[in-house]
Amino acid sequence: MLSSATMDTNTTPTPERSDFVRDIVASDLAAGRVDGVVTRFPPEPNGYLHIGHAKSICLNFGIASEFGGRCHLRFDDTNPIKEEQEYIDSIMTDVRWLGFDWGEHLYYASDYFEQLYEWAVHLINAGKAYVDDLSADEIREHRGTLTEPGRESPFRSRSIEENLDLFERMRAGEFPDGARVLRAKIDMASGNINFRDPVMYRILHAAHPRTGDDWCVYPSYDFAHGQSDAIEGITHSICTLEFQDHRPLYEWFIENLPVPSTPHQYEFARLNLTHTVLSKRVLLKLVREGHVRGWDDPRMPTLSGIRRRGFPAEGLRDFAGMIGVARADSVVEIEMLEHAVRDVLNRQAERRFGVIDPLKLVIENYPEGQVEQLEVTNNPEDPGAGTRMVSFSRELWIERDDFMEEPPAKYFRLAPGREVRLRSAYFVTCTDVVKDASGQVIELHCTYDPATRGGSSPDGRKVKGTLHWVSAPHAIPAEVRLYDHLFSEPFPGSEGRDLFDDLAPDSETIIAGAFVEPSLAEIPVGQTVQFERLGYFCPDPDSTDGALVFNRTLTLKDTWAKLQAQSQGR
Numbered sequence: 107m108l109s110s111a112t113m114d115t116n117t118t119p120t121p122e123r124s125d126f127v128r129d130i131v132a133s134d135l136a137a138g139r140v141d142g143v144v145t146r147f148p149p150e151p152n153g154y155l156h157i158g159h160a161k162s163i164c165l166n167f168g169i170a171s172e173f174g175g176r177c178h179l180r181f182d183d184t185n186p187i188k189e190e191q192e193y194i195d196s197i198m199t200d201v202r203w204l205g206f207d208w209g210e211h212l213y214y215a216s217d218y219f220e221q222l223y224e225w226a227v228h229l230i231n232a233g234k235a236y237v238d239d240l241s242a243d244e245i246r247e248h249r250g251t252l253t254e255p256g257r258e259s260p261f262r263s264r265s266i267e268e269n270l271d272l273f274e275r276m277r278a279g280e281f282p283d284g285a286r287v288l289r290a291k292i293d294m295a296s297g298n299i300n301f302r303d304p305v306m307y308r309i310l311h312a313a314h315p316r317t318g319d320d321w322c323v324y325p326s327y328d329f330a331h332g333q334s335d336a337i338e339g340i341t342h343s344i345c346t347l348e349f350q351d352h353r354p355l356y357e358w359f360i361e362n363l364p365v366p367s368t369p370h371q372y373e374f375a376r377l378n379l380t381h382t383v384l385s386k387r388v389l390l391k392l393v394r395e396g397h398v399r400g401w402d403d404p405r406m407p408t409l410s411g412i413r414r415r416g417f418p419a420e421g422l423r424d425f426a427g428m429i430g431v432a433r434a435d436s437v438v439e440i441e442m443l444e445h446a447v448r449d450v451l452n453r454q455a456e457r458r459f460g461v462i463d464p465l466k467l468v469i470e471n472y473p474e475g476q477v478e479q480l481e482v483t484n485n486p487e488d489p490g491a492g493t494r495m496v497s498f499s500r501e502l503w504i505e506r507d508d509f510m511e512e513p514p515a516k517y518f519r520l521a522p523g524r525e526v527r528l529r530s531a532y533f534v535t536c537t538d539v540v541k542d543a544s545g546q547v548i549e550l551h552c553t554y555d556p557a558t559r560g561g562s563s564p565d566g567r568k569v570k571g572t573l574h575w576v577s578a579p580h581a582i583p584a585e586v587r588l589y590d591h592l593f594s595e596p597f598p599g600s601e602g603r604d605l606f607d608d609l610a611p612d613s614e615t616i617i618a619g620a621f622v623e624p625s626l627a628e629i630p631v632g633q634t635v636q637f638e639r640l641g642y643f644c645p646d647p648d649s650t651d652g653a654l655v656f657n658r659t660l661t662l663k664d665t666w667a668k669l670q671a672q673s674q675g676r
Contacts, residue, residue, distance in 0.1 A: 205423060382592070405613050460621070466549045509536070
């Protein structure tokens with residue numbers, strides 16, 4: 107597990123990879139502008155983390171580790187109306203699952219509420235903050251536009267004494283929500299709208315998850331964030347591009363307050379994925395309106411949903427390394443993420459037999475009641491994974507689409523009179539087809555060649571088709587949930603469409619009546635395996651001793667890798 111390391115200021119470590127942020131950090135260390143590297147990951151506990159946060163987590167914790175520094179986990183818990191302990195707990199679980207640890211450096215903006223309040227008083231005493239009685243709508247009207255300057259509030263000229271008195275009474279709870287705010291006094295004509303007397307404090311009579319009813323005034327993100335960085339000695343405050351216009355305000359507060367350190371903010375491009383929406387507002391709406399099962403639905407881009415679907419943390423870390431860190435926004439194909447995940451699973455996931463759409467196969471010349479134990483390789487990519495024993499009997503289940511009565515050209519699976527290989531078992535030849543009254547095939551009769559045990563022929567004859575199977579008397583029933591993109595369009599809501607009109611109607615397909623080999627009953631939740639020839643699957647938490655449920659993590663087909671090979675002429 108990667109962890110926060112003790113800083114070593116004697117040398118400048120070489121980072122694992124290079125990008126403009128790492129170059130800045132290396133330059134700062136080499137020039138002596140910082141004594142060591144301290145970064146932070148500062149989530150708001152108002153929802154679950156998503157894959158966009160994973161990019162930021164990997165960057166902040168990765169840089170700290172690579173340069174011998176430390177990374178803090180700090181919750182930006184300044185809005186008690188939207189924050190819940192559930193979100194705090196889930197965020198800590200997700201960061202640890204992703205492979206990182208903050209050690210003793212767990213912080214909350216609420217830890218600094220008293221200090222932040224004192225610094226707000228400092229600005230009032232300096233004539234650089236005032237209490238405003240305008241409503242939120244009126245403040246918005248006074249702010250102006252990108253082409254028109256703002257208008258000063260009629261309360262901007264209040265005396266220092268009156269502002270101190272009103273701010274103290276705001277804290278004491280004398281006024282209702284929205285009655286007054288504390289604003290920084292900067293420049294209502296600034297070309298940067300964030301400089302037009304931004305709100306520093308608002309009144310919220312709401313219980314806080316950590317401070318309870320101790321406070322009824324809460325700092326804004328812009329006021330709390332930079333000062334929290336300064337208190338913790340953060341050297342590189344790394345955030346996404348939407349905060350670029352906020353950086354001058356970040357620096358203004360740092361310059362005008364007696365903070366113990368002077369952190370600097372750097373912005374990088376956020377993650378944008380096709381077929382995916384990474385807006386907390388939209389994700390919350392998906393949950394509340396019942397479009398998904400919850401925050402951890404396997405179709406959701408949340409880390410809890412990704413984990414439930416069976417994506418390994420290593421795949422996400424590899425993906426973060428593949429996409430890199432850039433200054434300009436771009437869109438990444440979701441197939442690139444899937445490729446990174448498949449690459450890890452192909453190496454690590456053990457193979458198992460499972461049949462999703464079962465068709466009975468009876469081997470007529472196999473002794474009734476006989477059961478063999480066949481040795482099967484767990485992972486051909488990893489010899490260290492060893493082998494397992496699988497039961498083989500006269501009656502088997504195979505996939506329905508592995509048989510065709512009238513096969514087209516280049517169809518190499520089972521058909522009347524055709525011989526195929528059963529994986530790690532025997533060659534079998536279809537001799538008869540049994541149908542029900544409606545004409546549907548319900549059973550196949552075959553013969554087997556006892557000399558082909560293990561799946562090879564001593565006389566050297568070849569077969570092109572290899573099928574997976576499950577012994578019918580030993581098979582365990584299971585429910586299988588097949589997942590695809592939550593949004594059918596690559597760019598949901600583009601070209602004037604309603605975002606929710608692009609939800610894919612078949613993003614989840616539930617199949618009852620599947621059969622799996624007995625060893626799959628022992629696979630723990632969180633471990634992904636490959637159902638041979640079908641894809642990667644993992645047990646769902648809905649599984650019970652009597653009812654197994656498997657989520658399809660991904661199919662075996664790697665579209666992104668194929669396109670990359672074509673583009674490189676391979």
